Amino acid sequence: MIRNVLKVINPGIYTLLQDNGRIGYRNFGVPISGAVDKKALNQVNYLVNNPANSPCLEILSVGIELLTLDDCYIAFTGANSTILVDQKIVKSYETLLIKKGQLITISEIKSGLRTYLGVNGGFVSDLYMGSASINEQILIGNRLKRDEILSTYNSHNEIDIISLKRPDYTNHYRVIVGPDIHKFSSIEIKKFFKNSYKVTTKLNRMGISLYGEVISHIDSADVLSHPVIFGSIQIPADGQPIILLADGQTTGGYAVIGNICDEDLYKLGQAKTGDLITFSKING
Numbered sequence: 001m002i003r004n005v006l007k008v009i010n011p012g013i014y015t016l017l018q019d020n021g022r023i024g025y026r027n028f029g030v031p032i033s034g035a036v037d038k039k040a041l042n043q044v045n046y047l048v049n050n051p052a053n054s055p056c057l058e059i060l061s062v063g064i065e066l067l068t069l070d071d072c073y074i075a076f077t078g079a080n081s082t083i084l085v086d087q088k089i090v091k092s093y094e095t096l097l098i099k100k101g102q103l104i105t106i107s108e109i110k111s112g113l114r115t116y117l118g119v120n121g122g123f124v125s126d127l128y129m130g131s132a133s134i135n136e137q138i139l140i141g142n143r144l145k146r147d148e149i150l151s152t153y154n155s156h157n158e159i160d161i162i163s164l165k166r167p168d169y170t171n172h173y174r175v176i177v178g179p180d181i182h183k184f185s186s187i188e189i190k191k192f193f194k195n196s197y198k199v200t201t202k203l204n205r206m207g208i209s210l211y212g213e214v215i216s217h218i219d220s221a222d223v224l225s226h227p228v229i230f231g232s233i234q235i236p237a238d239g240q241p242i243i244l245l246a247d248g249q250t251t252g253g254y255a256v257i258g259n260i261c262d263e264d265l266y267k268l269g270q271a272k273t274g275d276l277i278t279f280s281k282i283n284g
């Protein structure tokens with residue numbers, strides 16, 4: 001059974017349908033994509049009694065307005081945001097029963113960057129290579145548009161009201177040394193792990209550009225193009241790190257000094273301009 005549950009009054013800055021991504025196509029140059037903060041995606045699906053890979057909304061910052069077309073169970077995770085239902089603040093990380101005709105808005109982000117909205121039954125979406133994830137960079141799907149209608153697969157069955165604790169989103173990341181560590185002297189490697197780096201305005205779903213102490217190469221920044229992944233930290237010729245995210249390319253020709261460990265990747269989805277990031281080495 002498909003039900004229309006939400007109408008997009010204002011799509012906000014950049015709102016996408018995301019799941020856990022498309023697996024098995026990187027050899028064709030297709031990124032995995034999916035939610036940048038996969039922990040938030042999995043948690044919001046848990047709160048609305050969905051399978052972990054159900055499509056949810058990934059909402060960048062503030063401004064979104066959604067009108068409920070039918071009663072539905074929803075939840076919010078991710079950024080520490082001020083969420084309003086008919087101008088009354090509601091909690092994130094908790095199952096919410098929203099009634100037909102109510103207006104949902106996100107008015108403020110206190111910390112973080114991306115809010116995830118899940119609905120019981122998951123959002124109806126076309127699948128591209130087995131995934132609902134939108135990646136506009138490679139022309140797979142489109143962001144939400146004004147007046148768009150969002151549907152779910154569920155009926156009116158009741159679900160339990162539950163809550164979760166918001167996880168740790170500190171901007172410290174554990175790093176496994178990368179395939180091109182030989183491109184840097186021991187002094188430069190120590191410098192990289194000692195200093196903090198500021199998130200610049202060059203920030204999107206493909207990657208995060210950082211600014212801080214320059215990391216110099218022994219010879220050049222260029223390497224033979226090789227696979228890179230979500231969490232790879234490249235050091236280009238200017239010596240300023242770039243962290244690849246969910247929509248990042250599948251291969252790259254800049255030296256990779258390290259890869260952020262899987263357990264810390266979710267936090268990258270909440271890093272925003274001005275945040276200070278630090279790294280620590282967890283091997284070798």
